[in-house]
Structures are given as C-alpha cells and as structure tokens.
Amino acid sequence: MSTGEEGPSLISEDEIKNEITRVMKALYERGLVSALGGNVSARVPGASEFWITPSGVFKGAVNVDDLVKVDLDGNVVEGVLRPSTETPFHAAIYKVRPDVNAVIHAHNPVTLGLALAGVNLKPISVEAIMTLRKVEVVPFAFPGTDQLAKLVADAALKGARAIILMNHGVVGMGANLLEAEAVVETLEEVATAQFVAMVLGKEPPVIPEKDVELYMKLYFQG
C-alpha cells in the first residue's frame, strides 16, 4: 500500500474548522441532515479537545465562527454558541477510539428505513466492504443522553466505523473528516442499492465470502 492516503499528518485547527463547515453543508445538500438535524465534529489527531457544530443553527449554512470547542467531558473551551446536543456521544467515541479524529451524525433516510424494517446492510458492493467494514446497530435511546453516549461508545469499542441509531439516524467515524464523510455517504448508497433490489422483489446477490476475505487480507491485515 502506498502511504499518504490518510491525508497530511499535521492538520491545523483552522483547516479542521473549515472542513467541518464544508462537510455539514454537503450533508445538508445531499438530504442526509435536515435544517436542525445532524452534527459534525473533528479534532487534531490525538487531541483531548475537539470542535463541534452548534445546537439550534441552520445546518445548511454553519460557518467557522459558529463552531464550539469542547473537552472530552463536554465542557466548552472556546466559542459562543451552545455545542450540539449530541456532544456526549461524540466525546464518548473520542475517549474510547484514539484512531478516530472525526465523527459525523446524520439522519440517512434510506439507511434508517432499512434498519427499521429489520434489514441488515450486506456486502453488495466493494464500498460496502472497503469503506463501511463494520456496522453496528444500537437500540433507541433519547438524543443527547448519557444512555445514548454509553450505547454508542460500546458499539465504537467493537471496532465499528458506522453505527445505526435505531429510530434516529447514523454515526460515521474516521481518521479524518473525509473518511467519516465517506462512511455516512456509503451507508446511504449501499442501503439505497439494496432497497432498489428489494423493491423489485429480488434478494440482492452479495460479493462472495472468499472475495470479502481476500479484500480484508489485502488491505487491512499487515
């Protein structure tokens, strides 16, 4: 594998803040978050504080001055607005996953719809294997609560890159914002393709187990 795919190792706080606002706007334009739904956070790799989108601000036009910096206990360190109500689960993920430097929460409608119907996402595409890798589902817990943060942290500890929050939405994680963004978008792509096959009355064929194992061996081991 070539190096450098994880992006620059030195990223400034300003770059992180700009990237958060870009991702938030992109998610809104793709219909993966609504006017007041969804939240995005990121940190300088390994930092014990992170930047997060504010609560109660239109998600299609969040700008860098709206962002709030919080510590891993959710205390505000910098910024004038209130941090996202989902700050507890963002913090919980950073606490248990040192490899994660970006967390995105969105309301992917098709992904959520399949989960509500009890349908698991399957390895129907290369991206479903390479980008999603491991998807966990957690039962409903009220938004913003410590209970939800605990459920999310437990799922993150299992090595998940994507978590489906039942009756609510999704969480994507990555080493940087681009990775987390790809996870959230791929969830919806895979869910939509699977949904189309099912609507047409077909059980979608999946990539054979031996090929899934080969991909994992080639890209994720050694």
Ligand SMILES: [Zn+2]
């Ligand atoms: Zn939400």
